[in-house]
Amino acid sequence: MSRHSGSSRHRSHQPRSSESNSEDTIEQAKAVVNQLNTVIASAPHQWETYLPSARSAMSALDHVRFFRSTQRYDEQVWILHGLQDFAFHDPDGGAIRDVAEWCQTAWLRILRNYPEDVETLTGLGHNWLQRAQATLARIQREEGTDSSSSGSGQAGNMIYDNELLTNGLDTDENSAAPPTDPRRQGPLYVEARGYLQPAVDFYTRAVTSAASLGDTPGDLLASAAESHMSLGNVTATPGDERLFAQAIRYLRQAEQTPGYSLSIYLQQYLNEYGRYVS
Structure with a gap:
């Protein structure tokens, strides 16, 4: 088999593998948000322990361009609510600034697809x-x-x-x-x-x-x-x-x-x- 044909075969399988990796990334991020929801509800004073996980999830979602999709609106909104609640768990003391700003940017990306969406404007x-x-x-x-x-x-x-x-x-x-x-x-x-x-x-x-x-x-x-x-x-x-x-x-x-x-x-x-x- 020529090197060219081998490369072609590799490329033909790459999209499926990439799609699978993206789905895994999204599921992992959702698991982190579930964890953050639990922390904010039961032990908000421990928020700092979970900040690296939140930042990791944000970075991973950016990497797979999750908020550019027009097919995952419900998941996008759910994730943003979880991260935004985490960012503002103690508003009197100040928001977790980078998380709050990331949420704002993500909401704006959704708004481009749904400019009159009530949930997005409310967020x-x-x-x-x-x-x-x-x-x-x-x-x-x-x-x-x-x-x-x-x-x-x-x-x-x-x-x-x-x-x-x-x-x-x-x-x-x-x-x-x-x-x-x-x-x-x-x-x-x-x-x-x-x-x-x-x-x-x-x-x-x-x-x-x-x-x-x-x-x-x-x-x-x-x-x-x-x-x-x-x-x-x-x-x-x-x-x-x-x-x-x-x-x-x-x-x-x-x-x-x-x-x-x-x-x-x-x-x-x-x-x-x-x-x-x-």
Whole structure:
């Protein structure tokens, strides 16, 4: 047999072998994600032990171009949720930055194939909102805000600026806006807005897409409200007023969603401040 024919035979078998190796790689990565899910649920303090495995899985998935496929959407979303939950297991303390950024890039790759996909837009909104939490927590610590800290939902460090809400919204009862808070021009506020504006944008797109399908989940509406409230708290007047008002509208809609209940914090917020928004 000639060398040429031997090479041909080798090449003819290579695609099948390569496909098999890719499948093995994907299954191994899924096993790692299962492991991460267990760790986050039962022993989150041990996260650092599993970080090398997470990074290995990410690198392997990149190698086989897993997120470029249009045939594995369900697996892609499941893997991203697992890795993203791992990245943000302690948002107050800061995300695992490289894992969070990798997840964001992977979501964007899926978005290219499914530009109006609700799950993908929600995943991106969640990514940006969670990345903001450490900065919001730092604002609270450094400035000793008197505003209440919510432990609700996905955004555990939202600063609910109650005074701005009750005095700043453009309503018949309260037409005078408060003076601009100079702190909102500080570097921490700029950093927070840099995270939260994309969160608001992606959640807004997700709500719009879900509404076009006739099914807007309550948890999506609540998360969209949280992103608006968080951005409102680091935005100067009058931009904050519009954000707070939209948050209230989302909360009203979520409250009316069959089978869904707002968290106690968001429900209290809606009950107390909903009357200021028409």
